[in-house]
Amino acid sequence: MSKTVILSPQNIQFEVQDGQTVLEAALNNNIGFPHRCQVGACAACLCRKIEGTVSYHLEPMLTEKEQQQGWIFACQAFAESNLVLTFEE
Numbered sequence: 001m002s003k004t005v006i007l008s009p010q011n012i013q014f015e016v017q018d019g020q021t022v023l024e025a026a027l028n029n030n031i032g033f034p035h036r037c038q039v040g041a042c043a044a045c046l047c048r049k050i051e052g053t054v055s056y057h058l059e060p061m062l063t064e065k066e067q068q069q070g071w072i073f074a075c076q077a078f079a080e081s082n083l084v085l086t087f088e089e
């Protein structure tokens with residue numbers, strides 16, 4: 001089952017298929033999602049989760065505080081539910 005991701009506040013919406021990272025799905029939908037390495041090293045894809053749940057195969061390098069604030073690595077994150085994401089602090 002695919003999940004819906006909404007980028008706030010622009011309200012850009014796209015679908016993430018199972019087994020696809022949030023970044024892959026965005027790029028497949030021609031969305032200009034910031035990225036570089038795509039392997040969880042550069043942090044260019046860092047964004048903040050306002051709603052929803054993500055999972056990782058490899059836990060990214062985030063402090064507990066950053067995780068509490070909702071920061072995720074979009075190139076490593078799999079959507080476990082519909083998501084609302086933002087690039088704003």
Ligand code: FES
Nearest residue numbers: 038040043045075
């Ligand atoms: S694209 Fe480099 S960490 Fe995600």
